[in-house]
Amino acid sequence: MTKEQEMDGETVNQLLHENDIDTIKLGMVDIDGLWRGKRVTVDYFLNSIIPKGAHICDIIFGWDIQDKLIQGLKFTGWHTGYPDVFLVPDISTIAIVPWEERTASVICDVVDANGNPVAISPRYVLRKILNRMKEDELTPMVGYELEFYLLKETLQSLEQKNYTDIEPLTRGPDCYSLYRGTRTEYIIGELRRNMNKYGIIVDAANSEYGSGQFEVNLHYCPAMTAADRSLLFKIGIKEIATIHDIFTTFMAKYNHDDAGSSAHVHQSISDGSGKNLFSDGEGGLSVMAMHYLAGVIATLPEFMALYCPNINSYKRIVEDSWTGINATWARENRTTAVRTVVSSASATRIENRIPGADANPHIVIAACIAGGLYGMNEKLKSSEPTAGNAYELPDEDIPQLPKSLESAIEVLYRSNIARDLLGSEFVDHFVATRSWEIQEYRKVVTDWERHRYLEMI
Structure with a gap:
C-alpha cells in the first residue's frame, strides 16, 4: 500500500490480518539516514503502539554512524541521562515487506514526552518546510x-x-x-x-x-x-x-x-x-x-x-x-x-x-x-x-x-x-x-x- 492511500485503524487491522502478518518493523530516520527502530508483534503494534507510540532511547540522535557516543551534544548525552523519546507510526506508510516472511513495515515520526515533535528529526525538518x-x-x-x-x-x-x-x-x-x-x-x-x-x-x-x-x-x-x-x-x-x-x-x-x-x-x-x-x-x-x-x-x-x-x-x-x-x-x-x-x-x-x-x-x-x-x-x-x-x-x-x-x-x-x-x-x-x-x-x-x-x- 502506498503512502498516498488513506488508512485508518480498521483498514490497518484488515491489511495485517489478511496477509497473516505477525511482525512489524517500525523505525525512524536518524541524522545519517539510517532507519533505526524495533521489531514488534502485530498485536502489540495494534493495541499499544498505534494509540500510545513506542518508547525508544533518545540515543538515536546521540551517536554516530558506528554507534559511538558523540560527546558535547546539547540534545542528549550523559548530562540528560539519555531519556526516552517516542516513535509515532505514520500509518499511511504501512507496507508488506515482500522479502521477509509475515512482516510489515512502518515509518515513524519522533516526539518528546509531551508529544511535541523532536526538532532535529530529519522527517520533521522536511515536514516543516x-x-x-x-x-x-x-x-x-x-x-x-x-x-x-x-x-x-x-x-x-x-x-x-x-x-x-x-x-x-x-x-x-x-x-x-x-x-x-x-x-x-x-x-x-x-x-x-x-x-x-x-x-x-x-x-x-x-x-x-x-x-x-x-x-x-x-x-x-x-x-x-x-x-x-x-x-x-x-x-x-x-x-x-x-x-x-x-x-x-x-x-x-x-x-x-x-x-x-x-x-x-x-x-x-x-x-x-x-x-x-x-x-x-x-x-x-x-x-x-x-x-x-x-x-x-x-x-x-x-x-x-x-x-x-x-x-x-x-x-x-x-x-x-x-x-x-x-x-x-x-x-x-x-x-x-x-x-x-x-x-x-x-x-x-x-x-x-x-x-x-x-x-x-x-x-x-x-x-x-x-x-x-x-x-x-x-x-x-x-x-x-x-x-x-x-x-x-x-x-x-x-x-x-x-x-x-x-x-x-x-x-x-x-x-x-x-x-x-x-x-x-x-x-x-x-x-x-x-x-x-x-x-x-x-x-x-x-x-x-x-x-x-x-x-x-
Missing part, C-alpha cells in the same frame, strides 16, 4: 535517482580483508549495456519486482559507469513520499542483496579508480489540480521555476554539508566526475550543479546533481525545497545558464562550492537561510555531528599516508 509550501497550496514533487555498488563480498569477508582488495559484482564499465546487464538481472530484477510489490516504484534501472555500479530511478511523487521511499529502498536493497551474499554500498566514492555514486534530485511544484507549475507552457521554465532555480543555486554553498555530509563525500566532487563543482546551471548539461529538463510541460523540472548517494534523503529534499522557497520568496534572479563545459570555468568567474566537510559545515553554521527554514536547533545539532565526524577522521592514519611516506621519510 512542506507545511510552509502547503500554506500556499503548493505541492513539491520529487524524483530521486540513486547510484550504488554491488560487491561480491559479505561483511565478514570485508572485515577479514580489512576493507581492501574489494571485488565488485561485475567488471566494467558496463554503462547502459543490456547484454551485460543480463548477468546481474537475477539480483536487479528481483530488486525491482520486490520494491514494486513494496510500493516503491522503480521506473527504471541500469548498469552505471563503475565496475559493479548501478542506478535506479524512483517514481516521481510528493516530496515526503519520495524521501520515505528512498530511505526504504536503501535499506531494502541491502537486505535483499544480503540473501545472495552480495554487499551493497551507497558510499559516495568507495574506490578512487571508479565513479562516485550520486543522488540526483529531480523536482518541481504542482498546484491543487496536479498541474506542473514549473512549465511556462511554451517549452521553457515558468517565472516560479526560475525563482526556485535561483534559490537552489544561491544556497548550494550554504547547504553543501546537507548534500554531502561525510568526509568521503567530497572525493566525488571533482572535475570530469559527472557532478557539478561550482554553483552553475544549464539546460541538459551534466557538467553543471543543476540541470534543467523541459522535455514536456508535465515533465518540466530541475535536477540537483550535487547530493551524494550517501546523504540522508529527508535532509537532502528538505534542503532543496528550502533553497527553492528562499528563491521564490525573495524573487531571486538566476545567473545566466552555463554554455559548454562548466569544469573549465575560471574559479573567479563563478561561485565555488566547499571542497571539504570542514569548510562546508562552517558555511552552514553561519547560514541564516538554513536557520530560518530548517531550524537553528537542527542546524546546530547537524553541525555538531559533522564536527564529531571530522574529529574521528583526524585520529586515523590512512593507507595513503603509509604508501606515501613510510619508506621515503
